[in-house]
Amino acid sequence: MTQFFAEFKKFILRGNVIDLAVGIVIGAAFTNIVNSLVGDIFMPAIGLLTGGFNIADQKLPLYKDAVLGWGKFVQMVINFLIIGFCLFLVVKAVNALHFRSLMEDGTKTPEPTPSEKLLAEIRDLLKAREPHAEQPPAAIQTAP
Numbered sequence: 001m002t003q004f005f006a007e008f009k010k011f012i013l014r015g016n017v018i019d020l021a022v023g024i025v026i027g028a029a030f031t032n033i034v035n036s037l038v039g040d041i042f043m044p045a046i047g048l049l050t051g052g053f054n055i056a057d058q059k060l061p062l063y064k065d066a067v068l069g070w071g072k073f074v075q076m077v078i079n080f081l082i083i084g085f086c087l088f089l090v091v092k093a094v095n096a097l098h099f100r101s102l103m104e105d106g107t108k109t110p111e112p113t114p115s116e117k118l119l120a121e122i123r124d125l126l127k128a129r130e131p132h133a134e135q136p137p138a139a140i141q142t143a144p
Contacts, residue, residue, distance in 0.1 A: 038079050
């Protein structure tokens with residue numbers, strides 16, 4: 001049983017798990033902010049521009065009390081697009097900061113591993129052989 005808890009402790013304290021947990025918590029908070037942005041700022045502005053038309057309240061009656069709430073779906077699609085765009089901007093900013101920090105440090109790109117060098121040689125040999133690529137190898141050629 002002690003080994004089980006030791007393995008669990010090792011798993012839970014790995015950097016990736018903690019990073020994932022932090023990302024989930026921040027993502028949940030960010031979702032609330034975007035929901036408020038869409039519901040409290042964008043949608044009322046759209047309603048003002050459309051003469052009081054509230055997209056979230058739009059429903060299509062189906063049968064008796066059954067309704068299709070398409071307006072709320074449209075609002076959730078707008079939320080999704082805004083969250084996706086914001087995450088795109090965050091990733092773009094982090095990549096730019098990472099690139100800038102690499103340039104400031106003056107670090108070089110790491111030396112290729114032996115397997116990467118071998119793969120590069122194979123690629124170069126295949127490129128050099130390309131003009132002869134019209135003819136299939138002898139093992140694949142069909143009999144006349």
